[in-house]
Amino acid sequence: MSQEPQNEPAKPHQNKWRLGVIVGVVVAIATAVWVSNGAKLQNSSADGAAYAPQPAIAIALDEAAQGELAAFRATAKGEGYPEIRFVSDQGEQVGFDHFDGKVTLVNFWATWCAPCRAEMPALDALHAKYADQGFQVATINLDVGEDGIEKAKAFMDEVGLKNLPLHADPTFEAFEVLKKRGTALGLPATILLGPDGHEWGVLAGPAEWHSEDAFVLIEAALAAAKS
Numbered sequence: 001m002s003q004e005p006q007n008e009p010a011k012p013h014q015n016k017w018r019l020g021v022i023v024g025v026v027v028a029i030a031t032a033v034w035v036s037n038g039a040k041l042q043n044s045s046a047d048g049a050a051y052a053p054q055p056a057i058a059i060a061l062d063e064a065a066q067g068e069l070a071a072f073r074a075t076a077k078g079e080g081y082p083e084i085r086f087v088s089d090q091g092e093q094v095g096f097d098h099f100d101g102k103v104t105l106v107n108f109w110a111t112w113c114a115p116c117r118a119e120m121p122a123l124d125a126l127h128a129k130y131a132d133q134g135f136q137v138a139t140i141n142l143d144v145g146e147d148g149i150e151k152a153k154a155f156m157d158e159v160g161l162k163n164l165p166l167h168a169d170p171t172f173e174a175f176e177v178l179k180k181r182g183t184a185l186g187l188p189a190t191i192l193l194g195p196d197g198h199e200w201g202v203l204a205g206p207a208e209w210h211s212e213d214a215f216v217l218i219e220a221a222l223a224a225a226k227s
Contacts, residue, residue: 003151004162009169011212016049018169023086024050024167028113035040052078053076053077053078054076054078054194054200055076056224056227057074057076057194057200057224058074058075058076058077058200058201059076060220060223060224061074061076061192061200061201061221061224062074062214063220064217064219064220064221065201065217066086066213066216067211067212067213067214067218068207068208069203069207069208069211069213070205071203071204071205071207071215072192072201072202072203072207072217073201073202073203074200074201075200075201075202076194076199076200077199078196078198078199079117079198079199080096080197080198080199081095081096081177081181081191081199082095082096082097083177084134084174084177085095085169085173085174085199086140086167086169086174086217087149087167087168087169087196088165088167088169089165089166089167096193096197099108099136099138099193099197100197101134101191101195102134102135102136102195103134103135103136103145103194103195103200103218103221103222103225104135104136104137104138104192104197105123105126105136105137105138105190105191105192105193105194105218106138106139106140106190106191106192106193107123107138107140107188107189107190108139108140108142108175108178108184108187108188108189109113109138109139109140109141109142109150109187109188110142110143110176110187111142111143111151111152111155112143113188115187115188115189115206116187116188116206117155117159117207118206119188119206119207120139120155120156120159120161120164121159121160121161122208122209122211122214123137123139123208123209123210124137124161124162124163124164125163125209126209126214126218127164127196127199128162128163129162129210129215130218130222131163131198133222134195134222135221135222137163137164137209138165138167139164139166139167140167140168140172140174141166141167141168141169141176142168142169142172142174142175142187143170144170144171144172145170146170147156148168148170149166149168149170152158152166152168153166153225164193165193175187175189183202184202184204184206186204186205188205188206189202189203189204189205190202190207192221194221194224195225198225200221204206208212
């Protein structure tokens with residue numbers, strides 16, 4: 001009686017070839033995923049907003065942050081804050097894109113914050129000094145409640161602030177975004193935005209904004225905006 005032919009065992013070189021093909025496929029897939037994820041990290045921030053890091057600007061601002069502004073942290077990662085919303089001086093719900101086209105120093109403050117109150121006149125003067133050079137100071141008041149904006153307006157009138165528009169977020173949600181992002185933990189908190197509305201640097205706490213050190217920083221930012 002004839003026997004059924006038996007399958008021959010795979011030869012060693014065939015096993016090696018098959019293993020090589022499998023490894024190659026796995027590596028190709030892993031590489032594709034890595035490249036894809038890398039591209040996403042390079043082209044979007046944590047919140048999905050497109051960005052482009054600007055290391056040259058970060059270096060220039062870091063070198064300019066001296067003396068009274070030594071605590072300023074230059075970033076220029078290009079990170080945006082599309083989730084931040086507030087009421088403009090015209091009573092409209094807007095975001096940081098409201099400031100597009102100018103270098104903008106965004107200062108978050110409240111009337112119950114003593115350091116905030118102390119630096120407001122200096123911010124008012126800084127705004128006036130560079131207002132015709134593509135720069136602006138945008139203060140966003142965080143007094144909570146229906147009368148929050150009225151409290152802020154009363155304070156600004158009391159101390160004679162003549163140059164700063166009154167922006168406000170009586171919900172305090174904008175500051176919650178800053179805390180979640182690790183941008184700030186307390187008031188005052190300041191973000192320097194480039195003309196595209198993306199972050200160029202941050203400062204936690206008060207500063208001498210109408211000083212030679214502040215002028216050096218702002219002029220470095222304006223120079224960077226033109227480069």
